[in-house]
Amino acid sequence: MFFRLGDTVRATMRWMTVLAGVAFALMASALFMALDWAPVAQEAAGGLTQKIFYFHVPSAYVMYIGVGACVLGSIGYLAQRTSGWDALAQAGAEMAVVFASIVLISGPLWARKAWGVYWAWDPRLTTTLLGTLIFVAYLVLHSTSQGEAEKKFAAALAVMGACVMPVIHFSVQLWRGQHPTVITSRGGGLAPEMGKTLGVSFLAFTLMAATLLYIRARIALGEARVAELRTEAVSLGLLDEGDDA
């Protein structure tokens, strides 16, 4: 059983290396297209800094995926209390926080040029910051949890915290604000080269998100299984408590 666990992790890593390679190649293409191929936008949109858009928007999209995975895992954990769901929730929350940080760093740099200030208490910016802090709180709570009760509490926090996601998404429609709204259902908000660059970037970020989420969840699951097996071995008298590394 122990050998199988190690082999599974190693086999997954090999398979995921291929996917990560494709994601990396697409990411390099997206970077080249954004910085070199896509045209500069009008001054009101930030001019040259509008190029931040090509990584800023896909990062926000991956943040939503991370939150979705975290909520799915948390609901599953609350229903079944298994380490698989918990691992998925943890991986999703980490991904959400990493990509939300990218959004919160790249956005103000763009805003400095387009709006003249790094930060404005715009509805979308404020709700994004709030959402990020909720998932940071989830990760802190989860990392300090020593039993099922804390994990259940963290899972409930994730489910309730996810309610802020639709608010982030629809905040520009609800409360206007300064945030650009160029991706419309009718299209036409972007020049064709800009749209293609954004498309490649979305593809790269989607593949990368899938790879990172899968690998991180497998690792979290592996960690939980090793801890469970060690506890089981101690209870069966196969190991002493002091053998715990």
Add this chain to the structure above:
Amino acid sequence: MSPTRPLRAAALALALCLTPAVSSAQNDPGAGDRSMAFRPVTGAQERVPGGRLVVTAYAAVLLLLGGYVAFIARKASRLEDDVRRLEDDLARRAPGEQP
């Protein structure tokens, strides 16, 4: 429950997420000073130079992504060490030595 079931569920959720994230119409006629479209321009003179801001933003993105990948790699390596240590601990205990 199979340990991979949550991961399969995540893959399904990911696929469902692909479409709506980009769409979401925003047709607010009174959008005021918000930017509704990005138009290409040629030969524009930048009042505030944006090159440094773009480089900083992309460097931050790559740094954060690289940092997270390094964090995951370290976790994977630590997990392998833990599995190996558990195997060694169990192998060290011969069956006859059990209390």
